[in-house]
Structures are given as structure tokens and as C-alpha cells.
Amino acid sequence: MVALADTPLISIVMPTFDPRESHLREAIDSVRAQSFGGWELCVADDGSRTPHVKRVLEQAAAEDDRVRVDLAERNSGISAATNRAVAMARGEYVAFLDHDDVLAPDALEVVAAAIEADPPPDFLYSDQDKLDRRGRRLAPFHKPDWSPVYALGAMYVGHLLVARASLVREAGGLDSSFDGIQDFELMLRLSERGGRIAHLPKVLYHWRAAPGSIAAGTEEKSGIPELQARAVSEHLRRRGVPAHAEQHPTIPHRACLAADAARERPPVSVVVAPGGARADLERCLESVRRAAYPKLEVGVADPSASGSLSAALNAAAARSTAELLVFVAAYAELSDPGWLDALQLQAEVPGVGAVAPLSLFPDGRVAESGLAARRWDARGRVAPSEWWHGTAPVEPIMRGADGASDGYYGSLSCAREVAAASASCLLVPRHVFEDADGFDAHYRSRHHDVDLCLRIRRLGLTVVVTPRARAIVHTDPAGRPEDMVDRAVLVDTWFEELDRGDPCLNANLSFDMAPLDGRGAGLLPRIARRA
Numbered sequence: 001m002v003a004l005a006d007t008p009l010i011s012i013v014m015p016t017f018d019p020r021e022s023h024l025r026e027a028i029d030s031v032r033a034q035s036f037g038g039w040e041l042c043v044a045d046d047g048s049r050t051p052h053v054k055r056v057l058e059q060a061a062a063e064d065d066r067v068r069v070d071l072a073e074r075n076s077g078i079s080a081a082t083n084r085a086v087a088m089a090r091g092e093y094v095a096f097l098d099h100d101d102v103l104a105p106d107a108l109e110v111v112a113a114a115i116e117a118d119p120p121p122d123f124l125y126s127d128q129d130k131l132d133r134r135g136r137r138l139a140p141f142h143k144p145d146w147s148p149v150y151a152l153g154a155m156y157v158g159h160l161l162v163a164r165a166s167l168v169r170e171a172g173g174l175d176s177s178f179d180g181i182q183d184f185e186l187m188l189r190l191s192e193r194g195g196r197i198a199h200l201p202k203v204l205y206h207w208r209a210a211p212g213s214i215a216a217g218t219e220e221k222s223g224i225p226e227l228q229a230r231a232v233s234e235h236l237r238r239r240g241v242p243a244h245a246e247q248h249p250t251i252p253h254r255a256c257l258a259a260d261a262a263r264e265r266p267p268v269s270v271v272v273a274p275g276g277a278r279a280d281l282e283r284c285l286e287s288v289r290r291a292a293y294p295k296l297e298v299g300v301a302d303p304s305a306s307g308s309l310s311a312a313l314n315a316a317a318a319r320s321t322a323e324l325l326v327f328v329a330a331y332a333e334l335s336d337p338g339w340l341d342a343l344q345l346q347a348e349v350p351g352v353g354a355v356a357p358l359s360l361f362p363d364g365r366v367a368e369s370g371l372a373a374r375r376w377d378a379r380g381r382v383a384p385s386e387w388w389h390g391t392a393p394v395e396p397i398m399r400g401a402d403g404a405s406d407g408y409y410g411s412l413s414c415a416r417e418v419a420a421a422s423a424s425c426l427l428v429p430r431h432v433f434e435d436a437d438g439f440d441a442h443y444r445s446r447h448h449d450v451d452l453c454l455r456i457r458r459l460g461l462t463v464v465v466t467p468r469a470r471a472i473v474h475t476d477p478a479g480r481p482e483d484m485v486d487r488a489v490l491v492d493t494w495f496e497e498l499d500r501g502d503p504c505l506n507a508n509l510s511f512d513m514a515p516l517d518g519r520g521a522g523l524l525p526r527i528a529r530r531a
Helices: 021-032 049-062 080-088 107-115 148-153 165-170 182-192 224-239 278-289 307-320 339-347 430-435 448-458 486-502 526-529
Strands: 011-017 041-045 068-070 093-096 123-131 135-142 161-165 197-208 244-246 256-261 268-271 298-299 324-329 332-334 352-360 367-370 371-373 394-396 415-419 426-429 462-473
Touching: 011 021, 011 080, 011 107, 021 068, 021 107, 041 049, 041 080, 080 093, 080 165, 080 182, 093 165, 107 123, 107 197, 107 298, 123 182, 148 182, 148 224, 148 415, 148 526, 161 165, 161 182, 161 278, 161 367, 165 182, 224 244, 224 256, 224 268, 244 371, 256 339, 268 278, 268 307, 278 324, 278 332, 298 307, 307 448, 324 332, 324 430, 339 415, 339 426, 339 448, 339 462, 352 448, 371 462, 426 430, 430 486, 448 462, 448 486
Parallel strands: 011 041, 011 093, 041 068, 123 197, 268 298, 268 324, 352 462
Antiparallel strands: 093 161, 123 135, 123 161, 244 256, 324 426, 332 462, 352 367, 352 426, 371 394, 415 462
8 A cells, every 4th residue: 555645634433332441442542553644533432331431531542642532421322422523523534433343454544545536535435344252353244336225225334434524514413313323324314415435345344243233143232123214214205215114024134115105106018028938938928917017018029020139129119108118038937916016116216227126046046136247256357358258247146045045245135236137127217228229239139138237327327136026037047058249249348347347246255245265254365455
């Protein structure tokens, strides 16, 4: 890491309330050990009852004038205490640190380097891991770049969270009515204000898995799922989305969107792409027509006239006047009558340009939870030349996993952004489809769906997969014969984007979202250097 001037000033805000003495000292020591010196530590004690807290804090302030302490006589809650610490802050940015957690030695140096970007970010967050009772690091959480849809279902941003102090103050600080998830609720409000959100793909924060902490287990704190759903529901209301959040029926600390009763359900045109056995097409059409959705028209594309599946899909879409277009492959069966409502609901979220269901094999294993582009794999950097003859430029995510599981930190239980999704089933609003110029007729049978998704993302919109809708694929979409011409068209058209990697899948994860070190703790030296 290159040396930086100790600017800008970063104010670390830390509320304290009866932490163990050893944990509090470790938290403070991790700040004082930072390789970047442009920091101040603003500690607001919330009426701690144990005498060692005051002693440790006053000693730290006496030893380092960058440590500033405000002691309160009464306990007022973590949000109120954090707001007091923010009020003390003199830095342009504030970084949030819990009283028993630990910063990586270069955490602020990485943050300061990111702030030097032009334009500088307004908010930043990093990857994180946990500390067990013996102080061992485990369970690294390698996050995607900013994913506002994923954040509606999983409180994934977490630590290390850094924000412009002025924006935190303008937003009114933390809300005491959300104590327990106060940083998550603040991030939702901050995201509504716009601004640039930067993800730092390196583990910079070590979260203590102490008894009573959510880090120790999802059942350690009561009332959290209800608070999470309320925070998301209020966020959706402020954004004008006709939906609210509900607790996931089986997985703690996950939320699902549910439609408000007054929401509109615009007309939908479903275009089925033929192929395979006649029985597959009939099963697909029957499942589509079972959708409990009004204003639904269904048609089958005819590629025989043009010789191109893409051209046939475009022609079928042009014959329709529906506001929403859904493209379905004949080998797919939509298993739940509510599948179309689930897709349409996600399309209502601002910034979403296309929505796909979770694709499953008949036995319940995941066929595809979106598609990812990979610049790195377990061997190292993928040579671009391999895209033409060896490594596929995109691969299915979470293939083979249990479709009823949480996946990697909610990757299978929550709707989330992906680089692309296949046309096994894909909903696209008509205006988005037209702005993206539809499917590219240069593709004969493969990768037209990936190309469309990448053009939708180029419009500044996202592609989302939601597990609330599920498609059963009776023919493996990834097992279809490769068309090398189609692959070459995709690589030639999107070489730069593919070479940059996938913002929706952290480079430290494999396609099944397992850490590339394969051990579940720590990082390989190669990954640590690259991160």
C-alpha cells in the first residue's frame, strides 16, 4: 500500500456500555495501531456500570490526544450514544466501531485511499469476518458491490461502515427506535439520499462473536426480525414502492417483499421460446397459464421464419402491447401460481431492469441463481483467451446447492442483483426492453440473454433474481450444446466488461460462493495481496 498523507481526518465513533475490559482494550488498541495516522477516536460511554470502562477510556485519552471521551451518567441506548459520538467528530468522514470489535491494521489506510477517488465516495463498506472466544478469525463475509435489492432482504452491509459526517447529521443520525439494527436502518436512509457508495473488497473489520451479539448466532437478540422488516417497510414507503417487508418464514434475519393491496398489476405478455420435445412445450404453457394474474397473454415465438431465436423473440414482443414482457424457455416449468406476481413486485423497485426466478432442477437443487462473469478463479486470473476455447465467460451461480437453504449469507433466500440471468424465465418491462434494443439477432441460439442483461445494466439498471418465484428446468440450460459463434460474439462485444470482473460476485468467492481459500477462515496469500 502506498504511503498517504494523514488526511482526510477520519473520526471513528464508538459507543460503549459495559464491555469486557480485554475486549475494550483490544478495540482501542486496534485503532491506535492503524497504519494511517489521520484519525480520531470519539468514544461515548452510555452509563457503564463497571468501573474498568471509565478507567480504560481515561487512560487511553491520557496516552493519545486523538482519543476523546464523553462519559454519560445514564444509559440511553446505543443509537443515542453513537449520536453523541458523531456530535464529537471533527472529521469529514465517520467510521463506526463497536466497543468489542477490532479493525484490521490497514483498515483506515484502505479507506483513505478509496476516499482519494475522483469523485470521492459518500459512503463506504468493507468485507468482514468474525472473532471467536479465543480470538481466532473465522467466517469471512465477502460482499458484493452496493446491492440495494439484496439489502432489502439481508442486512449485509454491516461493518466496516464509513460515511460522510455531514450526511449522517443531515439524515438525523441513528434512530433509537431501531436499536439493535441501528446501523442497518441508517444505511437504508443514507442510500435514499443518493451519492456514491464504494465497496472495499477486503476484510477490514473483525466482528466479535460474543454472547448476546448477533455475530454469535441469529437467535442471540430477540426482536431483530421484526425491526428489520419495519426498517425495510419504511424504506420502501419513502421510495414510493407499493410493497412492504415480512420476515422470512424459515430463515432468521432475512426479509421478503410482499405486495401492498393497492398496487397495480399491469398487463403481461409471456413469450415462450420453443425447443425440445412437444411435451416440454405443453408443460411449460400449462404452468404459465396457471399464473394467478389478470391481463395475461401467452404466445410462442416462431424462429423458423427468420432462422434466429433472438429475431423470433423480438418479433413476438413487437406484436404485443403489454407493459411487461416475460420470456420463458420451453424446458422451464413455473412451479407456483404466484410466480408472476413475485417477478412483477421486484420490477417495481426503482432501478431494477429485469427479474428472473430461482431456477431449480426437479430434485430441488439449484440449476442457476443468476449468472456471473469471472475474471478470477481458484487458479488465479482467467486468461481472456480462454473465453473463446476453454473457460465460459459466464457461469451459473450456486449450481447444485439446496434450493431451500439460505445459501451464502442469504444468496438463495433473498432477492439480489446478478450480472446476468438466463432466458429460462426473464421479466423485462417493455420500455427497458426497447431502450436496450431487444435481443441482438446476431446470436443464433445462445448468449442472447446474457447480452440483453449486460445492455440493461449499461443503461444503469440492475438484473435481479428472486427466490420468491421458482422455475423448474427439465433440461439443464448450462448443458445445452455450446455455439462457438455465439460465444465469440459475446466475448467480442463485451470483452472490457467481462475483463473487469463481476460487481455482483466478490472476487474472493467461487461460483458456488465458497471462499476461494476453501477453508472458511482467513485468506490465501494470493487473495490477500489481490484484495
